[in-house]
Amino acid sequence: MDKDHDLPILNKSVDKAFAILEFLANADSPKELVSISNALKMNKSTTYRFLTTLESLGYVVQDRENNRYALGSKIVWLASRFLKAIDLLTIARPVLTQLRDETGETIHLAILDHF
Numbered sequence: 001m002d003k004d005h006d007l008p009i010l011n012k013s014v015d016k017a018f019a020i021l022e023f024l025a026n027a028d029s030p031k032e033l034v035s036i037s038n039a040l041k042m043n044k045s046t047t048y049r050f051l052t053t054l055e056s057l058g059y060v061v062q063d064r065e066n067n068r069y070a071l072g073s074k075i076v077w078l079a080s081r082f083l084k085a086i087d088l089l090t091i092a093r094p095v096l097t098q099l100r101d102e103t104g105e106t107i108h109l110a111i112l113d114h115f
Helices: 012-026 033-040 044-056 074-085 088-103
Strands: 060-063 068-071
Touching: 012 033, 012 044, 012 060, 012 068, 033 044, 044 060
Parallel strands: none
Antiparallel strands: 060 068
């Protein structure tokens, strides 16, 4: 953290990479390079370099027929690792308790395993 500010110093490259991932995650369909660069106000060559890097890592896929980009399967793997690492019961307990208190009903939390 900078001594003069309470905000953390950001790595602009990481910020841009995640902006692309979040844009694709919120998109209703795969997007072309120009759509991504325009939406994120990045120049096309920079956007292309980020997309090819993310593609080489498996976080983005490109449809070679229409040159559109979408999230890759590595995102699913990353999310599954996160879900395995969190203690869902600890996170859910206050919400479940509040729901029980508000409804007067018995509340259950079930976690599907090996789906």
